[in-house]
Amino acid sequence: MRASGPALRLRWKASLVGWSFVVVAVLMITLFYFYPMIQALLLSLQTGTGSNLTFNGLGNYRRLFTDSMFLTAVKNTFIYLIVQVPIMVLLALVLSVVLNDRTLKWKGFFRTAIFLPCITSLVAYSVIFKYLFAGDGLVNLLLLHLHLISEPIPWITDPFWAKVTIIIAITWRWTGYNMIFYLSGIQNIEPSIYEAARIDGATAVKQFFRITIPLLKPIILFTSITSTIGTLQLFDEVMNITQGGPGNASSTISQYIYNLSFKYAANFGYAATVSYSIVVMIVILSIVQFKVAGDRDA
Structure with a gap:
């Protein structure tokens, strides 16, 4: 009808x-x-300073492979990625398990305290870390007072320790963020699974590796990919704590993009090319992570 x-x-x-x-x-x-x-993308195919741009085809992309500063920034960024992301993921997993314990008192307080860093201002917390890890900062004073070191550690002025400082900073900020995802996932796991495991004699460590991690695999994959993307785009901490120094020893790809656009003679075409290199890295690493996790749809 x-x-x-x-x-x-x-x-x-x-x-x-x-x-x-x-x-x-x-x-x-x-x-x-x-x-x-x-x-x-169209801008990445052009070259020139300021607004005086001319078409350059794939010239900018060929330049990437011979640009020593770009290669240094890529190396530093991947050091942060390879070291920091696994540490942060494992630490967030452990904290989520501990804070899911029914017998633990003040769980709400601890959860809030660990989560709070991820909602602080990037610039504010970076500046605070810069002062904490200065030569005469609180960290060195505390370590000296405890007789753990005999002289101040050059956290910001040494190439190795500058990277360590950046890794500590981003781990402090983002561990609580990932912990919330794992905590919500653990709370959705049927308690009877753990009870059956305890009856069969499984220790807490075995339960963690045989039950918790396998059942949280989709969430672990999600947080690993988002953490990878965030690390490849790392900018604020490096810019405010070490300024990429000493001697570009802690510089990242995003900081190099900023320098190309606003610090050096403005080369927006090449900066766009470097930006698209991050896109390519993210796509490749995401596919690799899907494959490693056994996702057939990747």
Whole structure:
């Protein structure tokens, strides 16, 4: 039976209202997300200083492989990635298990305290870390007072210790963020599984590796990928704590993009090329992580 005139008009009106919401969202996403991506891709094919740009084809991409500063930034970024992300993921897992213990008192306080760093201002906490890890900062004073060191550690002025400081800073900030995901996942695991394991004589360590980690694999994969993306885009901590020093020993890819755009002679075309190198790295590493995790849809 065909709809009558008023019913048909009402249906069309409802459909138009629904599509109007969708169209607005699509236009906004296209304008503020896809359009800048396309423009950046076109910009990466140009070269020149300031607004005096000329088409360069793949010249900028070939330059990446001979640019020593870019290669140094990539090496530093991957050091942060390889060292910090596994430490942070494992620490967040352990903390989530500990804070899920029913017998633990003040669980709410500890959960809040560990989560709070991830909502602090990036610049503010970076500046605080810079002062804490200065030559005469609180960290060195405490270590000297405890007789753990005989002289102050050059946390910021030494190439090795500068990287260590950055790793400590980003681990402090983001461990609580990942812990919340694991904690929510653990709370959705059926308690009877752990009870059966305890009856069979499984220790807490075996339960952690044989039950908790396998059942949290999708969440671990998610946090590993997001942490990888965040580390490849690392900027604020390096810029505010070490300024990439000493001698570019702690510089990152994102800081190099900033320098190309605003510190050196402005080369926006090459900066866009370096930006797209991060996109390629993220895609490759995400696929690798999916494959390692055994995701057949990757």
